[in-house]
Amino acid sequence: MHHIGRGPSRRSFLGLGLAAAGATTLSLAGCGASGSPGSASVTPQGNVPLKMSAYGSNVRQQKLQRVFELYAKKHGGTVGLQLLSNEAYAQKLATEIAGGAAADVLALFQNIVAQYATKNALAPLDRYGAKVLDLSHLDQEAASGGVIGGKRVALPLGDNAYGVIWDRSALTGLGLSVPEPGQTWDRFISFANDVRKKSGGRLYGTMDDSTDFNGFEIFVRQRGKELYKDGKLGFSKGDLQAWFEIWAELRKSGAAPPGDLTVQTSTGGFGNSLLVTGKVPNFFIYPNVLSSFQALTKNELAVSTMPMPSASQSGHFVRASNWVAVNARSSHPADAVALVDFMLNDEQAASVLQAEFAAPPNLELRRTITYGKSDRVFVDYVELVAKEFARPVPPLDEEFPSGSPQVMTAFVTTSQGIATGQQSIAAGTDGFFSQAEGYLS
Template identity: 30%
Template sequence: MHRAPSPRAVEPTTRHHRTAFSGPGLRRRLLAALVVIPLALTAAACGDDGGSEAAADPNKPVELSIFWWGAEGRAKLTEDALALYTKKHPNVTFKKTWQANQGYFDKLATLTAGGDAPDIFQIDDNYLTEYASRNVTLDLMSYKDSGKLDLSKFPESLWNYGVVEGKLAGVAFGENTQGLVFNKTLLDKFSLPAPTTGQSWEDHIAWAANVSKVAKVPGTQDPSADYKAFWVWLRQQGKDLYKDKALGFTEQDVAAWFTLWQGARSAGATPTPDVIHEGNVTDISKQLVVTGKAGTSWVWANQMPELKKNTKDELGVVAYPGDPSAQWARASMYFSVFRGTDNKDVAVDVINFLSNDPEAAKVLGTDRGLPSNLDIRKAVSDSVSDANMKQSIAVQTELGTKFGASPQVPLKGHSKVRSELIKAAEEVQFGRKSPADAAKAYFAACQAAIGA
């Protein structure tokens, strides 16, 4: 069996593991090492991805390694939920390893390349395609089809957002979507209307310019560097961020996006470039909508409670401008099973339990996003007492009625596509390049990032 090492290997209940992995050179070496994985897996994985343990003794002792990122609060909740599973299946125990987000994927790459991958691991849409394409992840489709992995209460677009090249590479462990958060206290103070779902991009910019004029606070953060906003806008144009194994947009699309926001800056709808940069690089606790430097910020809707912790003002949230059907039920993160594990069926059953068991759901709450199982989500939302979380749940539930089909999971290189957009957009924001020139450079960088 494959196990994720903990700081002290003799202590399987170790709760916290931090490793200082950093640097682009090391990252490249780690990813290059993954090339050897398909060969290793040929020997490690017997037969198909489906249940190879059907005839095994259901009472035999099993220890599963599980690896996730998060803070201490998430660790405690996850450990408590896993303890529930062990209570119901006394023969199954867990070697639990977790760490902060920073360095997590470097560590996962090291473990996987070294043949010591966790049986179950947390992953996000930046890396799911990469790991699936290298045959690291178990194809869960047969488990879904047989009902051993019950996704029947998941929104279809949510579980589909774990499919890579026809294989179900991960189970969505929480739902999220894009949210335009606005400062309601500021707007009420000046008797200004709030932005609305369905407002066009041009109308949103005009609304923001009026806020700037009346309230003397820039109406909206400039999202030209925000891949979430660019992605939604592309889908509203009949395009997408990715199409099959290529980019789903053109240089001209990027130039049009940059030009739209160049016009917004000229109209006074946004902050100045130095403040826009501040919003581009700060964490959620310092977004411009809570620091008082803009009337809106472009975030994930489930970040509302965290934003609210950092301001005394009342906040509201709506969909991004344009047709809201361009938004989708995005997996906040996934749990995947290592294809080479000796205990496929048990690992899948653990994920099924964490996703669908009411007791486990009560323990896990909304820490990883809105529960994917809609029945579980309703029960959890009814029990939530925090007003900000209730608001976030209500907004996401309402937006969920307007969602369109999910896009394909991002290609390998997605994190580079995201970071290069910030660089290119800021070249335009600071006037160092025209929208066309910045778009050309960005498109080339994206092509290189995905290996096109």
């Protein structure tokens, strides 16, 4: 269950003002933890050198360094930071963990948490009590993904929820409004066709999301299933065909762009997207990137849910896409845990990080921060999903089994082939299942 006591309702969300949340003072500073792996001590030494490895932009680097300065003032010692681009990070981390040279604290993409947990590369965290590592203010359902094989080995750096970014300005110019959260698939399809007609063909009514494995995951969950079950595909060929058919019909009516255009604009960054270039009014994605999109357009952007059969069959969930863990071979594991606790629970740290890793995981501190306009919209959206639409989600090891990266690649290749007319839905579906079952065997 999601422990979020307040937040916007479905009806009020899209009409909310963008005033920042007022600041209040909370006493939630982290306490720390320690002892080498396997020892009885869980008390931090303090005044020790620590290192953290992470991925992201120069802005993230600056924010993390500021947080580490605050930590050092309270706990002594130093915290060094190694930050790489997203593309370079995974390979570098794998090399460092294999060689025993990884940092004390590790930022992790969601799809590699289980990989390192099963190799015992991540320190168990539940041995540190509430006075050491305070988890009481986290969304417990969202945080549960970091429990692998019965052991908590990772914690969320920020909560996220899949959605649709909409161009409010473009829709207003057509006399239309952003679809309300909870919109059904039938209404979405009708709406997309209306956009195409009202714009005189100037706009497509929606992007073609058929190649998006994250969107397909929500769709599968709407049908009462998961992407994977017991390390195998958890959905049927009929589920996949139904997904492809929705987007094929939208392409056929002209409400979605032709496949060739979708493929051409799938690379080159957000600036090359059909949303930013003004050809479609939406973009299906995890909307923690809303501020990045907003920086590329003068039009006002908004966020709503993915279409769904009903609120009780939303398929949505709240889950971190960015995680943090402690290296099992750290020389100062308890102090590393203290740093993690500080990042999650210290008021000053939360004010610095804001929505850098998505919605702050500490639900109390989340409401004290003064966000920028786009981040405020994003955080309100996450709270809305948690309050009205979120359903339990499997732990990360079940959601990302061995072979899942190759399955995702096969999905994208297959869907692009179908969208561009290189293969039929039936042939593409059969081919995908053959490939996927081989990767997961």
